[in-house]
Amino acid sequence: MQALFLSCSHQPPLPPLSILRIPLLLSGSLFQMSSSSIVLPSLSLQRLSSNAAAPDSLKILNPSRFPISRHGSRTSLRRNLQKSRVFMSVSVGSAAAAAAVEDSLFGDYKPTSAFLFPGQGAQSVGMGKDAQNVQAAADLFEKAYKVLGFDLLDVCLNGPKEKLNSTVISQPAIYVTSLAAVEVLRARDGGQQIIDSVDVTCGLSLGEYTALTFAGAFSFEDGLKLVKLRGEAMQEAADAASSAMVSIIGLDSEKVQLLCDAANEEVDEKNKVQIANFLCPGNYAVSGGLKGVEAVEAKAKSFKARMAVRLAVAGAFHTSFMEPAVSRLEAALTATEIRTPRIPVISNVDAQPHANPEEIKKILARQVTSPVQWETTVKTLLTKGLQKSYELGPGKVIAGIVKRMDKSAEIENIGA
Secondary structure, eight states: OEEEEEEEOOSSOOOGGGOBOOEEEEOTTTTOSOGGGOOOTTEEEEEOOTTOOOOGGGOOOOGGGSSOOSTTHHHHHHHHHHHOOSOBOOOTTOTTTGGGOOTTTTTTOOOSEEEEEOOTTOOOTTTTTGGGGSHHHHHHHHHHHHHHSSOHHHHHHHOOHHHHHSHHHHHHHHHHHHHHHHHHHHHSTTHHHHHHHOOEEEESTTHHHHHHHHTTSSOHHHHHHHHHHHHHHHHHHHHTSOEEEEEEESOOHHHHHHHHHHHHTTSOGGGOEEEEEEEETTEEEEEEEHHHHHHHHHHTGGGTOSEEEEOOSSSOTTSGGGHHHHHHHHHHHHTSOOOOOSSOEEOTTTSOBOOOHHHHHHHHHHHTTSOBOHHHHHHHHHHTTOOEEEEESSOSHHHHHHHHHOTTOOEEEEOO
């Protein structure tokens, strides 16, 4: 094992406070090369002794720990370094390097190819079948069995539907199946080249965890443990109060907000509602107390909504009703090793990419009580020049949303 410390500059240089100190520890078989074999314009590499320490939070994962390609790594590293408008330097053994990671590292990202991962609601009995034809994909379900302690694949393939739809099952099921879809893609002709070309990723609610795993922020196993706990914590929070979600179709966000305001005038504080998912123009999910949701459904037609569809979820996700889940998530995230993602991962909370591991932990804890900014996320990707995207996992919800926002957008579904 050897530590390679990177020092590169971009003109014009940023002020001293913008200096970023990042030691990258290249371990395992992911980087089997000498420093002289790496070709990086305006980049110098200094080889340090094997006992030079680098903070664990910045280690690049061994590829055996999560489903990310061993191929094209030099290309990916070169591309991401070139795109970063930062001045990078390190001092040997700098213990403070992890804390110095600027959260705005990916602030000027220029997307060309994106992986988009689905959230809860995309599940269906039979998913995971195609994954069994690809060994690397099938292996993920074997790993899931060891982490979860039950046969997730059996539930995915055979149901029953009611069990698969439960929050505690559907979230791990979608997470594993979505990452299995990455391996299905990798196994097909040209699949590895597609994976190597991806320079931004994001996921809808639960899918943000899948995206972070793909981007190397945490291992497959650690991500699955977090998703399992997240589903359990959200289910417990939902069981503690009478709440629901409803999808409002055919109104813009301003009119949906007016609809919520009208419903809130008729219910007490514990039944109030709010927009929880900003999905795309004409499709917004409202969450809140059961009586508030019923008031929204009753008033939807008078506000000219095309329809109001009650969602088959446990409760009022992405609202303060999920507050009881936050403390459990915070504790689990604190105990989990999270690294700076290798590519930008767009947050559901603020539609921005985050690089600092501690900030990512805070964002993930806030996510369950914050509205999902998916509309802004997709709009920003398209505005910034996204050329092609892939929806990986069960269902085609995300593809429908992207097409609704831009009929000319190119998006491909990769199932498992």
